Amino acid sequence: MMVPPFIRTFKYIFMCLFVTFLLACSISLFLIPPSGKEDCRCPSGQTLTPTFDNSHLLGVVVPFRDRFEELLEFAPHIVKFLTAQKINHKIFIINQVDQYRFNRASLINVGFKLAVSAGCDYIAMHDVDLLPLNTNLSYHYPTTTLCHIASPEYHPRYHYNSFVGGILIIKKEDFIRVNGMSNKYWGWGLEDDEFFVRLKEAGLNVSRPTNLTTGIENTFRHIHDRVWRKRDMAKCFNQKEVTRRRDRLTGLRDVAYTIRSKHQLSVDSSTVTIVNTELRCNRTVTPWCLCSAEKKKETSNRQGKGR
Numbered sequence: 001m002m003v004p005p006f007i008r009t010f011k012y013i014f015m016c017l018f019v020t021f022l023l024a025c026s027i028s029l030f031l032i033p034p035s036g037k038e039d040c041r042c043p044s045g046q047t048l049t050p051t052f053d054n055s056h057l058l059g060v061v062v063p064f065r066d067r068f069e070e071l072l073e074f075a076p077h078i079v080k081f082l083t084a085q086k087i088n089h090k091i092f093i094i095n096q097v098d099q100y101r102f103n104r105a106s107l108i109n110v111g112f113k114l115a116v117s118a119g120c121d122y123i124a125m126h127d128v129d130l131l132p133l134n135t136n137l138s139y140h141y142p143t144t145t146l147c148h149i150a151s152p153e154y155h156p157r158y159h160y161n162s163f164v165g166g167i168l169i170i171k172k173e174d175f176i177r178v179n180g181m182s183n184k185y186w187g188w189g190l191e192d193d194e195f196f197v198r199l200k201e202a203g204l205n206v207s208r209p210t211n212l213t214t215g216i217e218n219t220f221r222h223i224h225d226r227v228w229r230k231r232d233m234a235k236c237f238n239q240k241e242v243t244r245r246r247d248r249l250t251g252l253r254d255v256a257y258t259i260r261s262k263h264q265l266s267v268d269s270s271t272v273t274i275v276n277t278e279l280r281c282n283r284t285v286t287p288w289c290l291c292s293a294e295k296k297k298e299t300s301n302r303q304g305k306g307r
């Protein structure tokens with residue numbers, strides 16, 4: 001029997017789609033984080049603890065650059081939210097002031113060090129544009145494992161299972177154990193996926209809030225305008241290859257930076273510490289800390305300054 005060629009083509013296309021589907025399913029099954037989900041939720045009906053627990057101090061670490069409008073909303077909101085849960089906390093806005101591309105992971109490493117020297121025993125790695133709304137999202141000291149507050153089940157935008165970005169609560173000893181985050185991620189994206197692999201390799205389970213009555217629309221408020229706040233998605237040199245690999249070398253121990261200044265900023269009744277931070281980049285190891293457009297700018301600035 002003759003099968004018309006276009007039907008054969010369709011057959012192969014469908015087979016391809018089917019195989020892709022099976023692959024995608026098995027990958028997502030494999031990546032489902034281990035159990036222990038109940039940790040991230042306040043015990044039923046008991047959103048508030050009766051008193052402040054002075055045995056713990058939370059450091060809220062916010063990697064930051066050029067987001068002052070978001071900060072004006074974030075600071076009062078998070079202070080109110082944490083105070084309602086009676087959580088002792090300090091807020092560190094790690095403001096990147098060097099000329100390199102934004103490096104969220106290195107800024108978190110810096111913020112962790114500051115938080116620990118200020119006495120914090122756990123941190124919340126926190127995006128400035130993601131505000132928790134559901135009062136059942138608990139920022140308490142995790143009872144067993146670390147806690148991914150911005151669960152892909154409730155995040156307004158990211159729904160893949162290995163997602164650990166947005167808001168992640170981690171104990172001091174666990175962050176040290178995985179050597180913090182990689183310092184190789186200049187520009188937007190992938191640093192949290194590499195961090196997920198660090199956690200997995202260290203056998204650290206990721207807990208997440210479950211059974212919330214809210215959904216992706218109203219668990220968080222995401223103050224992010226994709227047109228107005230363009231992401232730096234450029235990839236230059238061999239950035240693409242390197243940033244897809246697990247980085248076993250860099251992290252908390254070797255993050256290179258200088259703190260230029262610190263400022264207490266009050267927004268309404270909240271106070272945060274702005275930490276102006278200059279990251280250093282080894283251009284031999286990560287030449288992509290500047291891509292071409294910025295390189296030109298840098299060169300012309302230098303020429304503009306004269307000698």
Ligand SMILES: *[C@@H]1O[C@H](CO)[C@@H](O)[C@H](O)[C@H]1NC(C)=O
Binds near residue numbers: 038
């Ligand atoms: C969440 O809800 C499911 C189904 O109602 C229930 O089986 C499970 O025990 C709940 N989990 C928690 C942590 O309350």
Ligand SMILES: *[C@@H]1O[C@H](CO)[C@@H](O)[C@H](O)[C@H]1NC(C)=O
Binds near residue numbers: 044045046134135213
């Ligand atoms: C918080 O959790 C309690 C207990 O499970 C539940 O009764 C309540 O509806 C939850 N509130 C929200 C806003 O999800």
Ligand SMILES: *[C@@H]1O[C@H](CO)[C@@H](O)[C@H](O)[C@H]1NC(C)=O
Binds near residue numbers: 035036145203204205
């Ligand atoms: C992670 O979860 C697994 C399975 O529930 C458990 O066997 C293991 O002890 C947990 N690891 C840690 C570090 O809590």
Ligand SMILES: *[C@@H]1O[C@H](CO)[C@@H](O)[C@H](O)[C@H]1NC(C)=O
Binds near residue numbers: 282283284285
């Ligand atoms: C940059 O890294 C290379 C390779 O690891 C090293 O040889 C060099 O000394 C580093 N440069 C600086 C300025 O740290």
